[in-house]
Amino acid sequence: MSEAPGGPRTLTIVRQEESLGAAGDLDFAIELLQKVKAGEVGPMLRLYRPVPTVAFGQRDTHLPGFDAAAQACRELGFEPLVRKAGGRAAAYHQGTLVIDHLEPHRDAIAGAKGRFSFFGELLAQALRSAGVDAAVGEIPGEYCPGEFSVHGQDPEHPAQQVKLIGTAQRVVAGGWLFSSVIVVENSAPIRAVLEASYAALGLDWDPATAGAVNDLVPHLDVDAIEAAVIDTYARYAQLGFGDFASLRG
Numbered sequence: 575m576s577e578a579p580g581g582p583r584t585l586t587i588v589r590q591e592e593s594l595g596a597a598g599d600l601d602f603a604i605e606l607l608q609k610v611k612a613g614e615v616g617p618m619l620r621l622y623r624p625v626p627t628v629a630f631g632q633r634d635t636h637l638p639g640f641d642a643a644a645q646a647c648r649e650l651g652f653e654p655l656v657r658k659a660g661g662r663a664a665a666y667h668q669g670t671l672v673i674d675h676l677e678p679h680r681d682a683i684a685g686a687k688g689r690f691s692f693f694g695e696l697l698a699q700a701l702r703s704a705g706v707d708a709a710v711g712e713i714p715g716e717y718c719p720g721e722f723s724v725h726g727q728d729p730e731h732p733a734q735q736v737k738l739i740g741t742a743q744r745v746v747a748g749g750w751l752f753s754s755v756i757v758v759e760n761s762a763p764i765r766a767v768l769e770a771s772y773a774a775l776g777l778d779w780d781p782a783t784a785g786a787v788n789d790l791v792p793h794l795d796v797d798a799i800e801a802a803v804i805d806t807y808a809r810y811a812q813l814g815f816g817d818f819a820s821l822r823g
Contacts (some may be wrong), residue, residue: 583810584616584617584814585617585619585675585677585813585814586616586813586815586816588620588816589815593624596655597655599672600629600655603674604658606618606676607749608746610749612748615821617677618676618816619807620676621800623670624666624672625668626653627653628767628771629657629663630644630656631661634656634775635656638776643774650767661720663771665767666757669759669796671758672756673753673754674751674753675693678748678749679749682746690722691710693741694722694723694741696810700803701724701726703805704798704799705791707727707729710722711725713725717768723737723741724737724738727790736783736785738787739755756799757787758787758794758799759786768781
């Protein structure tokens with residue numbers, strides 16, 4: 575892993591034990607970003623497991639099949655939301671780990687692309703440390719395609735690659751929010767809701783690219799991946815732990 579951008583730092587890890595609801599979880603990340611930029615709270619990692627959600631991109635809402643896609647999500651037990659970031663629809667549930675990394679920065683825009691590269695590799699390294707053959711880069715036919723997605727390779731079928739982590743970033747004057755979703759367990763419902771959503775939207779993709787960490791390394795679970803992420807982040811920053819309840823005051 576390359577050197578951390580901006581030099582040594584301290585991060586407070588905050589575990590959110592229960593979801594605030596699909597919309598509430600996304601909205602709270604934006605609230606935290608405002609607090610970080612204002613200096614009310616310091617740099618942090620917020621870790622949580624979300625309720626079943628499909629986060630559509632802004633472009634998806636302009637397609638004629640959007641309403642049908644949203645209804646398909648509801649029928650499959652996922653709440654459809656529209657995120658402010660770009661990209662296409664992405665799905666997640668309690669078998670995934672969401673990491674919201676927030677830091678203040680005087681010129682947050684300047685380092686935006688570098689953060690995608692750096693943290694993509696950091697998270698790939700975390701998966702490799704847990705035994706997953708992981709790398710950074712878009713794979714053909716992936717859902718919500720991105721240059722810095724993290725994918726894994728099936729050790730028994732090396733030609734089969736699956737997307738494991740999607741990342742997104744929000745930058746404001748004075749700070750940034752880098753969000754990552756790691757799909758760890760129970761990929762079947764995610765694949766099913768993406769198939770239904772993308773079909774309604776009329777978007778082509780390869781459902782075989784939708785998978786989870788434990789499709790590749792069966793004994794791994796969310797707790798194991800969370801531990802691997804924290805261990806890997808310890809090379810990037812000095813870590814401490816905080817209380818989630820204190821952020822909601």
